[in-house]
Amino acid sequence: MPDLGIEVLFKGTNMLRLLQGLWVAMRISLISIAVSIPLGIIVGALMTVKNMAVKAVSKVYLEVIRIMPQLVLLFLVYFGTTRAMGINLSGELASIIVFVLWGTAEMGDLVRGALISIPKHQYESSQALGLTKSQTYLYIIIPQTLRRLLPLSINLITRMIKTTSLVLMIGVVEMLKVAQQIIEANRMSSPNAAFGVFLVVFVLYFLACWPISMLARYLEKKWS
Amino acid sequence: MNWEFIIKYLPLYQRAAILTVKIGVIGIVFAVLVGLVCAAVQYYKIPVARQITAVYIELSRNTPLLVQLFFLYYGFPKIGVRLSAEVCGVVGLAFLGGSYMAEAFRSGLEAVDDVQKESAFSLGLNSRQILGYVILPQALSTSVPALVANIIFLLKETSVFSAISLMDLMFTAKDLIGLYYKTTESLFLLVVFYLLILLPVSIVGTLLERRLRYAGFGD
Numbered sequence: 209m210p211d212l213g214i215e216v217l218f219k220g221t222n223m224l225r226l227l228q229g230l231w232v233a234m235r236i237s238l239i240s241i242a243v244s245i246p247l248g249i250i251v252g253a254l255m256t257v258k259n260m261a262v263k264a265v266s267k268v269y270l271e272v273i274r275i276m277p278q279l280v281l282l283f284l285v286y287f288g289t290t291r292a293m294g295i296n297l298s299g300e301l302a303s304i305i306v307f308v309l310w311g312t313a314e315m316g317d318l319v320r321g322a323l324i325s326i327p328k329h330q331y332e333s334s335q336a337l338g339l340t341k342s343q344t345y346l347y348i349i350i351p352q353t354l355r356r357l358l359p360l361s362i363n364l365i366t367r368m369i370k371t372t373s374l375v376l377m378i379g380v381v382e383m384l385k386v387a388q389q390i391i392e393a394n395r396m397s398s399p400n401a402a403f404g405v406f407l408v409v410f411v412l413y414f415l416a417c418w419p420i421s422m423l424a425r426y427l428e429k430k431w432s
Numbered sequence: 433m434n435w436e437f438i439i440k441y442l443p444l445y446q447r448a449a450i451l452t453v454k455i456g457v458i459g460i461v462f463a464v465l466v467g468l469v470c471a472a473v474q475y476y477k478i479p480v481a482r483q484i485t486a487v488y489i490e491l492s493r494n495t496p497l498l499v500q501l502f503f504l505y506y507g508f509p510k511i512g513v514r515l516s517a518e519v520c521g522v523v524g525l526a527f528l529g530g531s532y533m534a535e536a537f538r539s540g541l542e543a544v545d546d547v548q549k550e551s552a553f554s555l556g557l558n559s560r561q562i563l564g565y566v567i568l569p570q571a572l573s574t575s576v577p578a579l580v581a582n583i584i585f586l587l588k589e590t591s592v593f594s595a596i597s598l599m600d601l602m603f604t605a606k607d608l609i610g611l612y613y614k615t616t617e618s619l620f621l622l623v624v625f626y627l628l629i630l631l632p633v634s635i636v637g638t639l640l641e642r643r644l645r646y647a648g649f650g651d
Contacts, residue, residue, distance in 0.1 A: 275626075283605065287619060403503075403508070417494035421493065
């Protein structure tokens with residue numbers, strides 16, 4: 209059995225630092241998702257209204273954000289705002305801004321998809337039954353939309369967590385950065401640490417995302 | 433905006449874009465192959481191989497590409513597997529994309545009703561004919577939207593290759609920002625080149641989806 213350098217993580221507070229790095233990534237994604245879910249619901253609802261101007265604006269926003277790689281968006285906000293407006297954003301704030309913009313676009317698309325997937329006869333039947341407009345939404349449309357939406361938005365959370373690994377590239381000290389620091393600091397005593405430490409990072413990311421994916425799949429099966 | 437600077441460094445971006453596209457395309461081709469194999473294994477319920485692909489799909493879908501690349505590029509040499517950055521990029525993309533492609537093919541295969549197979553069988557088609565003429569055409573056209581979405585997703589993911597020091601678009605932009613402090617111009621070129629790569633794929637994908645909707649049966 210070759211030396212894989214996992215023991216490095218048991219020196220001092222290394223493991224704790226790694227977990228703190230994971231927490232930084234989780235914090236960014238949880239804040240972003242908490243903001244983008246309500247915003248996304250608004251954008252998604254706006255996309256289904258009949259007003260052409262509102263529809264066009266939200267469509268352009270959605271397409272522009274979704275076609276760009278998230279890393280490009282991070283660069284634009286992190287380096288671009290400093291240059292263009294002279295504002296000095298911290299890496300963490302820049303990433304929250306980007307992930308809120310991106311999450312809102314993704315969530316908006318999911319909400320739009322769920323809303324238009326409700327067949328027209330649902331509206332018509334509830335009207336025929338004498339339900340008012342607010343009753344129709346409250347008892348008929350929203351419950352059905354939520355069932356379709358919830359598994360997908362839970363999946364969006366795991367995508368968000370996975371994408372936060374990119375914030376390393378704009379200088380936020382998250383798990384990967386901490387892992388690099390640990391490997392660098394121990395390169396003399398355990399030269400093989402890169403394998404063990406990155407393996408642990410891989411496993412930790414998996415453990416963070418897997419239960420959430422399973423929950424999404426369970427709900428999807430239960431409600432479909 | 434300094435246009436002289438933009439013209440001067442245009443070739444640099446061009447080369448980076450070609451590298452991005454090259455690795456992206458090779459990676460996506462391998463991802464499709466991996467996806468096909470995994471979907472076939474799951475569809476025919478081949479024992480053992482089925483469990484292995486299930487584990488692989490979970491591992492690949494629940495970890496970020498950046499972490500997979502770091503593990504491949506910095507971790508693997510320590511156990512004696514030394515891969516160049518380009519190979520790492522292709523392997524990483526295939527590893528990540530394989531599971532997404534597998535899911536796309538699987539959902540396409542599952543969407544074909546049992547009635548279709550039974551009817552084909554009662555018409556006297558043998559199992560190879562059923563697969564070739566009845567199941568695959570329907571399954572593939574159902575999975576096209578997901579395939580296009582996956583291709584765009586994987587092309588976007590190539591942006592993280594700069595982390596393993598591949599000279600791609602992100603790397604070039606970051607380099608130029610660091611060297612000359614021409615942030616606006618560098619970022620402008622970065623966005624333009626990514627649009628040049630991604631917009632055509634997105635437009636072709638939309639057209640293809642619209643065309644294939646006619647191929648759908650029933651509704």
